[in-house]
Amino acid sequence: METEQSFQAPPGPVLRNEPFRFFFFLGVLVSWVGVGHWLSYGLGVTSTYSCELHGLIQTQGFLMAFAVGFLLTALPRRTRSEPPSYAEMAIITAGLVVTTAGSTLESWRVAQLGYAAIFLVLIQFAVRRFLGAAAGRKPPAAFVLIPIAVAHGLIGAALIAAEQAQGFWSMSLGKLLVEQGVFLCLVVGVGSLILPLMSGYPPPPDLGSSPRETAKAGLYAAAGIGIFLSLALEQSGLNTLAPVVRAVVVTLGLAIGGHSLRLPAKPGLHRRLVWLSTWMIPLGLLVSALVPDLRVAALHITFIGGFGLMAFGVASHVSLSHLGMDALALGRPWPIVAISVTLALALAGRLAADVSDAYFEHLAWAAAFWLVGSAAWLAFFTPAFLRKPPTPDA
Ligand code: HEM
Known part of the structure; x- marks a missing residue:
């Protein structure tokens, strides 16, 4: 008979060991702010609408909350290390609230400050677990896409925040980086671990366990750089070629790392x-x-x-x-x-x-x-x- 793997929570505070309980909940609430924008305008409850507001809240708030809930739960288990501290969780929560509130008030700079804070906490959290002395395991090769996703997010946030000084191109490229770049990289990078685990295929080996895994890390890094370049090309006017390049890169990444060619x-x-x-x-x-x-x-x-x-x-x-x-x-x-x-x-x-x-x-x-x-x-x-x-x- 088919059975399902059950995860036993480690001893200790529930919220620190299973942060997903809080962040998935928060993420749904944030999505109501972003999507509810169109319902309230359609019903005549609000008299104006903003395209930036919706897209930024959905990606910088809703999707980020789900990503954070997953990463803060999964990374300590994979590396057999400490769960996140209450302080880290509080700063990330504040970042999600500030980015959502900032975009709701169309105060893009404030929103980007909250968003950048989330990434800064995530970086130190991941680096300490993967490179620290206490790290029990190395990450899989595709995780090189996580710092590349972070780079998309931080550069995108800086460009959006600089919109008033730099003009429309800055908002436009910034939006491409945070609305597409961050999650295309995360989906392929983190997907290489979670998708096989979920679908019942073997999980990826640790980075450095063989020369093949080291070579794979190079290929995933090239995919991340390809996604970045295609976004820059789209901004410069290559509206057809650039999304096709991204579609090909993501299809290959998910086929190789995520086993998407098989049900x-x-x-x-x-x-x-x-x-x-x-x-x-x-x-x-x-x-x-x-x-x-x-x-x-x-x-x-x-x-x-x-x-x-x-x-x-x-x-x-x-x-x-x-x-x-x-x-x-x-x-x-x-x-x-x-x-x-x-x-x-x-x-x-x-x-x-x-x-x-x-x-x-x-x-x-x-x-x-x-x-x-x-x-x-x-x-x-x-x-x-x-x-x-x-x-x-x-
Ligand atoms: C479910 C109902 C949804 C509706 C009715 C909706 C509606 C819209 C509309 C009308 C725009 C265009 C604004 C413009 O004229 O530029 C837009 C843009 C956008 N939406 Fe949604 N959306 C929905 C769900 C979502 C979800 C779930 C996400 C993300 C997970 C999302 C992410 C975005 C993004 C990133 C943009 C900006 C795209 C760009 O400017 O390149 N939307 N949405």
Whole structure:
């Protein structure tokens, strides 16, 4: 019979050992601010809208909260090292709140300060675990993409903050770096560890365990630099070639490191969804290149069907396997059915908006589907996030 691996929480404070309990919760709330923007405008509750506000909150707030929740939980386990401190978690939380509030008030500099603070804490957290004397294991080769993702984020934040002095190009390139660059690098880099583990394929070996792994690290670094150059090329006007390059790089990275060419070997709806998201990410980039008039709508195949679906799929996996719901991870629990249906409807609404003559009505419907699905997901998982882990004896 198929069984699911259950994670026993190490002894110690629950929140430090399982930071995902808090950060996934916070991430959903932040997504309501970013997506709710279109619902409140569509309903006439607000009279203005901002394209920057929405895109930045979704990527710098919502996606970052999910990424942080995952990394702060997974890195100490992989390296057999100390969990994050309360101070690190508090600064990251403050960073997420400040970046969301700053973008909501369209104060881009403040938002970028909060965002940069998150990365600075993450860097020292990861460096101490991977390079410190106490590090129990080395990271896999694809993790070279994590510092490259951080570089995308910090350069992008600096460019957005410099918008007033430098002009529109600075905001435009900054947005490309933080909205696409950071997560394309993280998806391939971190995906090389989590995707095989989730789908039932062998996890990657440690860096330095063989010359092959060292060579692989070089290839992943080249992929990260390729993503960076393609974003710079897009800014300089190569609107078709540049997203195609990114789509190819990400497809190859996910095929090699994430086993995306094969369906998951284990059952479980969330595994299928994460597998699907690995294809939606490059698909959105490709369609945006081929149909430039519908660029932003097409990019939502990447944003909603790719990044958003992957965030909820991986978060479901982490939550089910850490919170004693292992049997559900092999089936189709209702919150995962709910999130998959509502995200599909949100994507359909977002795509239809640009080809309809009722643009803002479609946006409002798409936003409403997102809110309903993510609220259902949260309603299911929140009681489990609040529950104490069972004691080893129990
Ligand atoms: C679910 C309902 C959603 C709706 C109705 C929606 C709507 C929109 C709209 C109308 C724009 C274009 C603004 C403009 O005219 O420039 C936009 C841009 C953007 N959206 Fe969404 N969106 C949704 C979900 C998401 C999600 C889940 C993410 C990320 C995970 C996301 C990330 C972005 C980004 C990064 C941009 C900026 C793209 C660019 O300027 O290159 N969106 N969205």
